[in-house]
Amino acid sequence: VAMAAALRGPGARFRWRLAAAGGARVAARVAAGQRDYDLLVIGGGSGGLACAKEAAQLGRRVAVVDYVEPSPRGTRWGLGGTCVNVGCIPKKLMHQAALLGGMIRDARHYGWEVAQPVQHSWRKMAEAVQNHVKSLNWGHRVQLQDRKVKYFNVKASFVNEHTVCGVTKDGKETLLSADNIVIATGGRPRYPTHIEGALEYGITSDDIFWLKESPGKTLVVGASYVALECAGFLTGIGLDTTVMIRSIPLRGFDQQMSSLVTEHMASHGTRFLRGCTPSQVRRLPAGRLQVTWEDRTSGKEDTDTFDTVLWAVGRVPETRSLNLEKSGVKTSPDSQKILVDSRDATSVPHIYAIGDVAEGRPELTPTAIMAGRLLAQRLFGQSAALMDYDNVPTTVFTPLEYGCVGLSEEEAVARHGQEHVEVYHAYYKPLEFTVAERDASQCYIKMVCLREPPQLVLGLHFLGPNAGEVTQGFALGIRCGASYAQVMRTVGIHPTCSEEVVRLRISKRSGLDPTVTGCG
């Protein structure tokens, strides 16, 4: 009775069954002031797992709780978070499948006797991708085990600021308490529920990678990198794909580069509906979907039939079912993301938040991973190092890839003024495109620098094959304060696309033709 009374303390209205003796033990420990773990991580994704493993390596008692609420379509997945299951990994693999389609066509020009055209089997690809993802789920579980991190596949919500209740798929409940808690629950795709039929008939990136059957003729609604990357690989594997964009593509990215990205997609088979917003999705008797939309410029309505409608209109943080108010953790009224300071601490001192769920953080795997590790080191490893979110490089894996680091041209001009910014640029042709007779019109590089000597590099933008590989090293250079002169003094590796970066000599200001010709 005394135990029950103690349990009924702050969470008086919280009902739970004392079915497990474990629960009683937890309660007893909590009552005695000794908690189960040094660190409890809510969310087994990029950030959460990195934090947990680092803390465990520092000798702490760590637990990770991870749970995937099925998507409206019913899709679910294992340990690893967005990146592993419904993000970076399957996305890049399907992007690769699409690129291989292009390579098969190229191969003919290079002497390979391939019968064309070649058919693509979604089933085969999806199975291969899903198998790889499952192996990663497994790998993560093994890693946690090896590092002695306890893992629970339970849906967590706060009971109080040190205690979390975890519920399994079957409804079984456990209590977990910890000195420190890290919220790393990430985000999920947003459904435009104001559009009739959106929820019932549309899918999102949560579902596309797990479809067993081909999505067929697809309408992708959105202008984010998620939208463009998905539309890109769907087109590449031979599907009839349309992208519906309300205003501008890749908001937040350099707009000149964004235009080139979509230009390339448009000239390679993706249909774009610009300035349009969908108003309704209906299911037709045969099972296909009829979408009605409004063209904002003309005001006219139009309609078409698709097999699949993919919503890529943004993501929302996974905070709704956490019962944050029980813990006192505050969220942003606009974004619903968790408010954090530079040390990743929330409004409650011992509760932290990292990754996509935290306000003001880039929604990227590598930043979440690093943040998680640094946080663990600050908590348990006598380190004071904070994350530096400056000059984080990224790549958009559209059919023609876009890698960037630093400021966009617009940002640089806004910050420093047009007169103080010098932009060097070039249109180039990858050598491999020549024999393959590929169109290189959008292969473009620009380096945004300060005009005053030594001309510090503020940003680098590369559009072309293997953009991520090209950009990574230069991101390091920018981190070291590279100047235009230093980059130009670097001898090029010949023949590559990346060498064109160290050969950028034409400035936008000069008005000269920036097309690269010949070898030198």
Place this chain on the structure above:
Amino acid sequence: MEAALSELTPEADVPVVFVKQRKIGGHGSILKAYQEGRLQKLLKMNDSEDLPESYDYDLVIIGGGSGGLAAAKEAAKYDKKVMVLDFVTPTPLGTRWGLGGTCVNVGCIPKKLMHQAALLGQALRDSRNYGWEVEETVKHDWEKMTEAVQNHIGSLNWGYRVALREKKVVYENAYGQFIGPHRIKATNNKGKEKIYSAERFLIATGERPRYLGIPGDKEYCISSDDLFSLPYCPGKTLVVGASYVALECAGFLAGIGLDVTVMVRSILLRGFDQDMANKIGEHMEEHGVKFIRQFVPIKVSRVACRFVDSILMLKGKKRVVLMVAASFSALTGKIPVTDEEQTNVPYIYAIGDVLEDKLELTPVAIQAGRLLAQRLYAGSTVKVRLTSFVSLPSGIMGLSCLLANVYHSYFWPLEWTVPSRDNNKCYAKVVCNIKDNERVVGFHVLGPNAGEVTQGFAAALKCGLTKKQLDNTIGIHPVCAEVFTTLSVTKRSGGSILQTGC
């Protein structure tokens, strides 16, 4: 004295100044000659009665390759009268090619295209795992590939001719030979000779592959000069040599499905990091290339049943012997120069592969050519940095240092997972100088797109990259290059660097 002077010259006053046996005149004439630059020219010239009064060209460049063309185009910018003499002596097999030099015709360009053809063969195999319904075995047509490659090269040859014409650089397809101070003889392929004079000369003749000097080598063997335009498939090939040229050729020949053996006298890729060189050899062996180590060929003959169709000689490069006033190293035939690319003859310069002790790379030659022209004609003082970090075919750069922390890791490109290719074969390593803040002094990567990966890191190294900065940089996910931002295991520690796929 005045009487004697008035007999020799029409001058009436003294002093009368003579420079190198040529009369300039009195004070006014000397001053004028100095202001016009003629005096300096006279003082620089070799003693000879045979000096041309004026020159046909400001600059004659012998060799229309990467270095020569870069210098020509740059010099033309400063309104100089430039001529390029380019001539390709046919190989023993009779192969020849157009303007552009080694890189364009028988080097970087065709090599990378054929490498791409080989990579596409692998891509065809991978594509099946990704759902593409491609036949299991796809045949490769050598002639189709070579034709496409040669067409592209032809367009480059043409492009260079147009570029030279646009910049008003005179081009002659003729073999240049010095015949005296400031004079050169140009012989075209019909034997017609022309003589030109120039204030300055630039030797950028490059190199050619060396033959071993064994019986049958010239009759039956080919070199990289022949391979890229060979009108028939080389078939079962023996590649003799261990340079990057040998391994790259062996690599793409195997990649397009040919039976390839590499004969190596001692070690692979001399001068490169041997750890990396061995990994490359291992990888090639695992992918079907046979190696015969510690053997040298002693004879080549034609056999009735043609066991070996082609022997590719890639042992090293023959040095060009020049009949010029410039000195050349007695041992190698290469030309030694100052750090301003000047030979022992003040008005003769040299750049590119023909130089002694310099890196044999197109971008280095291009930079040298451009900078030279700027120094000669635009008042620049910038020289080629001898310590430039350059990247070599498998992404190797900088130094392999002993007093260092070497961080390393295997990595598995995501794209290789689905087709179950080679886990724990791709390899990344950085060499850091312990005594200098763990500054990164060496960068090595073995994996796909190594050149694309390495270029940016080369720039970063130039900016003084340290291990700490490397660690603090966010990786781009998921790409191969990001492995460098998470290197934590040193060789010294002996820790495991095997990847488990997470």
